[in-house]
Amino acid sequence: MAKTLSSTFKSQDTEEWLDIHFTRPLGFLWARFFDSLGVHPNVVTILSIVLGIAAGVMFYFDDLTYNIIGILLLVWANLYDSADGQLARMTGKKTRWGRILDGFAGDVWFFCIYAAICLRLMGQPMPFWPAHDWGVWIWLLCAWAGLICHGKQCQLADYYRNIHLYFLKGESGSELDNAAALRAEFRSLTWRKDGAWRLFLYFYGNYTRSQEQQTPAFQAFKAKLDQRYGRAIPAALAERFRRGSLPLMKYANILTFNTRAIVLYISILVGQPWLYPLFEVTVMAALYYYMRARHERLCRELSATLS
Numbered sequence: 298m299a300k301t302l303s304s305t306f307k308s309q310d311t312e313e314w315l316d317i318h319f320t321r322p323l324g325f326l327w328a329r330f331f332d333s334l335g336v337h338p339n340v341v342t343i344l345s346i347v348l349g350i351a352a353g354v355m356f357y358f359d360d361l362t363y364n365i366i367g368i369l370l371l372v373w374a375n376l377y378d379s380a381d382g383q384l385a386r387m388t389g390k391k392t393r394w395g396r397i398l399d400g401f402a403g404d405v406w407f408f409c410i411y412a413a414i415c416l417r418l419m420g421q422p423m424p425f426w427p428a429h430d431w432g433v434w435i436w437l438l439c440a441w442a443g444l445i446c447h448g449k450q451c452q453l454a455d456y457y458r459n460i461h462l463y464f465l466k467g468e469s470g471s472e473l474d475n476a477a478a479l480r481a482e483f484r485s486l487t488w489r490k491d492g493a494w495r496l497f498l499y500f501y502g503n504y505t506r507s508q509e510q511q512t513p514a515f516q517a518f519k520a521k522l523d524q525r526y527g528r529a530i531p532a533a534l535a536e537r538f539r540r541g542s543l544p545l546m547k548y549a550n551i552l553t554f555n556t557r558a559i560v561l562y563i564s565i566l567v568g569q570p571w572l573y574p575l576f577e578v579t580v581m582a583a584l585y586y587y588m589r590a591r592h593e594r595l596c597r598e599l600s601a602t603l604s
Contacts, residue, residue, distance in 0.1 A: 320376060338395050355367025458549050
């Protein structure tokens, strides 16, 4: 079982600087605390969901004290989000429930945050058009940012990191799933006996299918690899993919939590929460398309070498 801080990292390739020096060390302390109490990692994930919801509520108020409390709660939620995975690796209690719950947690946090921003601003004047209140426009901006941009960005960043881990550590070191296999498992179950798990599989299968639909060149490359080598990818080819994928991990990390959280905190503290969804649909969207284009090009190049 993993008992040191470094052994609870997924890999040095995929860890972000802020995570290595702040989130993971503090998450590791929480993981050790929960381990001493015999708490399951999934319980820690649920606690992070509660903290994230509370943070969203605090962002509704146009009051600096409440906003600072909300920021601290979201930092705390993120520490628990780190601790649940570290605890799972420490204790060997890694489950598919935990994998799905972990992704669900972030979605709940930001759903509450977007809702709080909308409710807070809808009756306030637009800074660039003070004669008009935000009204429905802030809901449309946040829907665009959250449902279209944020969701796709996090899906792809998560997928690329798991692809990288697959080539770095093999199948056992990655959480790379397959939508067809998930759908087959879903159909093999019944609502009467496995209702809760079947529901999770339905949504997780859709999540995985969305990841695959965004990466056609990788899907073609992976199909060729599986046909030719199965799971025994030659070390030289795996290393070549790793070298090409490694520079993209910094973009994957930007598109997950830390960068967007920092921008969120700043926009809340300066009293202009609308800046956060605007950042999502501009800067983060541009990084998403750039990262995707480079990764797809890498996959096409390596796929051509297998032809």
